Amino acid sequence: xxxxxxxxxxxxxxxxxxxxxxxxxxxxxxxxxxxxxxxxxxxxxxxxxxxxxxxxxxxxxxxxxxxxxxxxxxxxxxxxxxxxxxxxxxxxxxxxxxxxxxxxxxxxxxxxxxxxxxxxxxxxxxxxxxxxxxxxxxxxxxxxxxxxxxxxxxxxxxxxxxxxxxxxx
Numbered sequence: 001x002x003x004x005x006x007x008x009x010x011x012x013x014x015x016x017x018x019x020x021x022x023x024x025x026x027x028x029x030x031x032x033x034x035x036x037x038x039x040x041x042x043x044x045x046x047x048x049x050x051x052x053x054x055x056x057x058x059x060x061x062x063x064x065x066x067x068x069x070x071x072x073x074x075x076x077x078x079x080x081x082x083x084x085x086x087x088x089x090x091x092x093x094x095x096x097x098x099x100x101x102x103x104x105x106x107x108x109x110x111x112x113x114x115x116x117x118x119x120x121x122x123x124x125x126x127x128x129x130x131x132x133x134x135x136x137x138x139x140x141x142x143x144x145x146x147x148x149x150x151x152x153x154x155x156x157x158x159x160x161x162x163x164x165x166x167x168x169x
Contacts, residue, residue: 014039014047015055019064026070029056030097071098071106083119088151120152120160128164136165 014036021027021035033056039046047055059065071093078084078092086107093103124143131139140161147157 010047010051011054014051015058018055018059022059022064026073027065028067028070028096028098029060029065032056032059032065033097067098068102068106070096071102075106079115079119083123083150085116085119085150085152085156087153091151116152116156117159117163120147120156121164123147123150124160124164139165 017039018032018036021032027035033052036047036052036055056065074093074096075089078089084092090103090107093106094100124147127143127146128139131142134142143161144157147160148154152160
């Protein structure tokens with residue numbers, strides 16, 4: 001009977017830690033598992049694999065953990081607020097442990113591929129005023145490097161810069 005009590009104590013302690021971790025923002029299942037695995041308090045060790053499985057199951061049952069909803073939220077936030085290109089968003093989702101199927105489902109729903117060019121143009125519109133007075137080739141180089149550092153591919157960069165520069169600086 002004593003062993004069951006220790007298991008309940010361990011579960012309660014780490015379940016509360018997981019809830020606190022989720023309280024800051026939505027998380028993927030992998031993020032929660034990784035966070036639980038690295039926890040060790042004082043001289044104690046982290047939770048057992050069985051405890052982690054129980055915590056994840058309970059979080060899913062209460063809908064605190066849902067990789068599909070997390071991915072949808074992540075795509076919307078990174079796309080609209082941060083103007084991140086599709087390939088960067090895909091990479092970030094993979095790092096967060098989201099499966100390829102969920103990534104494809106979420107990105108096909110949102111038509112993100114069509115928006116990369118629009119995002120690049122918005123970024124250029126914000127940056128172009130810094131480059132007034134420079135020759136067009138210098139502007140192209142600076143904007144190209146900046147967009148590449150943000151994760152845009154060459155074709156998108158070229159189309160966006162050509163589209164903006166043909167309108168006139």
